[in-house]
Amino acid sequence: MRADSATLDKTRLGYARLMVEVEVGQEFPGKIYFKDEKGNDVCVCVEYEWKPAVCGSCKGIGHMKDVCKKPSAAPRIIQEIPSTPLFGGVTFHNSDHLPVPTILIIQRVRQEHAPVSHLRPGTSYKAAVSPTKDNASTVLDKGSQWKGINNNVHHPGGRVWIIWFPHVFNVQLIADSDQHITVEVSDINSGDVFWYTVVYGSNSDSERLTLWEQLNQIKDQCVKPWCICGDFNSVLDYNERLGREVIWNEIKDFRQCVEYCEVIDIVAHGSFFTWNNKQVPSTRVFSSIDRCLINIEWLQMFPDSSAYFMNEGTFDHCPCICYRRNEATTRKTSFKYFNMWSLDPQFKEVVAT
Template identity: 40%
Template sequence: MNRVGKQRDVNYFLQLQNIGLFGLLETKIKNKAFTKAASTFSNWCITTNNGYHSGGRIWVVWKPNLFRVNVLEYNAQYIHMKVDSLEDRRTFWFTMVYAFNGMHDREPLWDNLRRVACAVSGPWAVAGDFNCVLSASERVGGSTPSSEMEPFRRCVSDCGVMDITAVGALFTWNNKQKPQDRIYSKLDRFLVNKAWCDSFTDVYAQFLPEGIFDHTPCILKSSNQGQTKRCFKLAKNLKQLKPELKRLNKEGYSDIENAANILQKQVEDMQEVINKDH
């Protein structure tokens, strides 16, 4: 299926999930192909950071009858905006992130997020693929040096943000290798400040099962089923938008089981160490 066909699948998915604003990361759609690709999202508004990175990295897409979006800053690693929800007349700040792979390349991102945190004056969410974990427990099958995690930790602390309440998949990415070489990581997350927690008390994140997209998609939902809000969505890589149900059935669940077995072994090893200490 061609890329436009896959984007039609996205439209269908958005309708099923009742989504009014979403982000797409690692789109790999350059400027010359943007008009054709964007035409598949009829009645949606789209902004990208293509002008700041030639490869095409971040799209933010929304329905203008549901949200008013004012983009405040573009960057190679994020798009920062002020959003007005037209349904409930609430305002929040939203930063969609797709961090660079290299530790040193991410340093400007952490500094910029600190600056953004000082500028917002209300509910703020910063979400996306940070290409880094916050702790060793968020990576299985490999290791991340503390020197790589620490800058991210300091940024989160300095910005005064925390993970939103979440359900679903813990690990949001894996390297798709055979089980003995498989690496799982939590690279994608939805971070919010205190003002967000105070304003959106019933909102939580659901991380969908692996296999539907390249990374695990994240959807914001309301726990108040009687007053379900239009939700955000964060997805990764337009190249794998079509659900691969056969592969999910064959590999996805066995991957999850393998990760659970690895974690169980780690817990048992830790418990053994604790028992020896006592």
């Protein structure tokens, strides 16, 4: 059993996060019973950010029955992307660390959208891609309704693709490199104009230094709402990885870049750890290397924007959907604090003042 630093230090008011190693083939418990520090019996319900896919045919791990290649090589069924309010950005990564493109799909769709848990193969949604090297090209080949750009002039095959509906968005290239593409996006209907940077950071620390410098240069030019999303291949805080210790030297450069660019994490839901190495429990590593960062101008234009990280399934990364909404909604939130604070002799005095 392991816990992150925020849980151990009691610095986060949300909920405790523990990692418990179990056998992938066993039944996952819905409740855990334990005794607290006072000897009381406590029952806690368990919520799973991810469960392994188990094939109902061959009982193998990592795929479902409808894509099982044993005994016959059945065609792979790719679930389509759900409709999303106003704006959707989705990144897909292959699990073999080959230079497979990161794909951002910009789309304007109907307000109603199917929950991710209700997706069905064959249902008609706005876009569908598969995790192969030719997936972006396949989407563009389906018809003239799509337009796209990539950075294959900087890297063989291209590491980043951006695809959009030209009758809904005008997209102009601002800058690109082997690790990012930055575009200016204009919503034809609403008139909203913003900058969007899609990142696929290198596995090399030294090569990522170039990416941080390029983002700093973009910041110097950008005066519009700006969102930076994708796979940064670097965590930003000590609690963003389990299974291997985070050291200061590996996060300091990314932190300096974030501070210089004056961006913050967008409100995010879904999986906290967006990548794992898919290895056995003894060597399993979870980390949060995928994120969406926004500047103050973005927050002012889209005050209720958010991101949702879906379960990774057979990928090693969690696909992400970005939502932008022009009007903030009022949410009811509960007041939270640590009960132990009330035990301090000066608690009431401090609260009263």
